[in-house]
Amino acid sequence: MISEKFDFLLEAGLREEFEQAGQLMQIPPRQLVVEPQKYIKVIPFLLKGSMKVIRQDEDGHELFIYYIRSGETCAVSLSTLLMDKLASIKAITEDDVELIAIPSSLARRWYDMYPSWRMFVLRAMDQRFEEVINTLDKVAFKKIDERLLDYLTEKTKITGSKSLNMTHQEIANELSTSREVISRLLKLFEQRGILKLFRNKIEIN
């Protein structure tokens, strides 16, 4: 049963509606799921894979906000939808993603009907807020070498794999720095035996 993975849905009615209305979807990597300046049509609940939430600022910079991992949803989409606003962010799949899509209208109705759904919305937002604050803290007080190390360990924890398939440029983007800086630091880490470098791939020890 689909909703078993989402055990925070307490009310029987809610579980039923969730089962019925939730559309199971398979989405290929690098596909846009939430587009800025559009209305949110569905709320994604990830079953497999991960998505990236990004904001584009006025200067065209892409600010990485957070990942959505298996078992999670997009808090920003939720609040945007509940408040009937246009999306301010974009969400893009990182790899092959399997998700359950809940229509916006339902998510909105449930907010008024089901206490456990209300709590879920709250928890989702609270958790994301916490994450963003932590990022802010790191950006404000830590040097990039430490941030990079944090990033790598975090990333392996999420994916469960010791090997990371990304280019230095992609990492640099997420940490808002330049490719050269990342390359140099990675090389340094390799010399220290922390990891091993390959093309498009990093293996962490």
Next chain:
Amino acid sequence: MISEKFDFLLEAGLREEFEQAGQLMQIPPRQLVVEPQKYIKVIPFLLKGSMKVIRQDEDGHELFIYYIRSGETCAVSLSTLLMDKLASIKAITEDDVELIAIPSSLARRWYDMYPSWRMFVLRAMDQRFEEVINTLDKVAFKKIDERLLDYLTEKTKITGSKSLNMTHQEIANELSTSREVISRLLKLFEQRGILKLFRNKIEIN
């Protein structure tokens, strides 16, 4: 009537409860209203003055999160309380503050009873999230001179006054940099005619 300032309280019952249960309080400057590692006892609704919300990280750094201004409340406190967690932040008055304190138990009950209160909670969190993301964006992509300038204009917009009563050290803390950096930049701005410096005071043109 107290609740006139808070016109988002739509339901008659809610307005009534708010009037009855809300405690009008006067609080002197620099007083702790929310303490970390304690339960939230009341939710503050500011009528006058402003408060600062800060987080202390493991290394003892104080990270400025946001201001609470007149007409606003503390979104983090709200969600913390609704989820029955311990406070992770501290909130401190900046100047003489007048506020209405709503007992936690009520705020929690209202979340289940009144749609407009639910929307209010949502809006508060959404707005703060947006603010923090904006800060993150600035910290990630802008240089301190621009951040300082932004900070000064923002601050005057909030207080409505062209003069700012703070020391360079205090500004440095909020921008997570050092006093010397701020002093130097302010001097530069003064030379450019953007502002005028006094002891404990900056006047912006």
Next chain:
DNA sequence: TTCCTAATGTGACAAAAGTCACCAACGAAC
């Protein structure tokens, strides 16, 4: 007034991060 402290000013320097230029190497396509 005089004294004292907090606040500010500033030069010199160090550290961190970003930029530029260019090369090397890998792997996919031909």
Next chain:
DNA sequence: GTTCGTTGGTGACTTTTGTCACATTAGGAA
């Protein structure tokens, strides 16, 4: 195999930011 675009490596340099040390000054307290 050869070609070519992408990715990664690296030295040299600049810019930005942070740090240290110390001088100066304003304004309240004695």
